[in-house]
Amino acid sequence: MDGVGVRRASNTLVTDVNWSVELDERWVVLGPNGAGKTTLLKLAGAELYPSTGTVDVLGERLGNTNVFELRPRIGLCSAALAGRMPEDELVRDAVVSAGYAVVGRWREEYERMDTERAEELLAAMGIADLADRSFGTLSEGERKRALLARALMTDPELLLLDEPAAGLDLGGREDLVARLSDLAMDPDAPAMTLVTHHVEEIPPGFTHALLLREGGVVAQGLLDDVLTADNLSKTFDQDLELHSDGGRYFAQRRR
């Protein structure tokens, strides 16, 4: 992203963002509610055009490329997507339909190879036994894992995760953080960007961070350089202290 801004009516959603993600990097985008994180992810996912500046995704410039060809190269996992999934969609179909960049199985005939890949991915997420259940009957944690399997279905070159651990209980969060950490450390995994409000949700193996506040970048770069108590305090407008242990981070307000 080069000089990127997004405006809607009189609102500035993000402003002056210069950001680049290389294929072997795993980025965390961290910031409070309304900071513009989802807006950045929508730009990266070719779901939104910038009002100013330029966005290049996987070598294609937004505005000069067919986004319908670009989107299948990007794996996306978000609450908005979960909300669009039909309740009666079979979990296997919810995963396999990513190959067709559709939500909700309609008339497509899926190849056996695709169905097998979907089943492998569900197994890798530890929910192989849920393949024949309908999406609407899954718990929040199971939904997140199914959506992650869906995001990986097309073997994407870029993986975008919008608050993947939101709404999970402690066990579910820890399970997901561990799975994302394994993925982050896999050299064959795609470039990744994960949006979160919580430093506790940063999976070990993530390499970079971008801190966002009121649509502007507070700091960005290598995770260890950027994730400091000072930067975090500026980002969340609180006097915060930060601890790290075994590749995990923990934050709390200074008393």
Ligand SMILES: Nc1ncnc2c1ncn2[C@@H]1O[C@H](COP(=O)(O)OP(=O)(O)OP(=O)(O)O)[C@@H](O)[C@H]1O
């Ligand atoms: N279409 C729109 N028109 C006007 N304002 C918008 C529009 N979409 C988003 N906004 C505003 O832009 C700001 C950034 O929104 P965004 O969803 O990117 O934030 P976020 O960091 O993802 O927030 P959260 O953590 O709460 O999900 C918010 O103040 C939001 O109200």
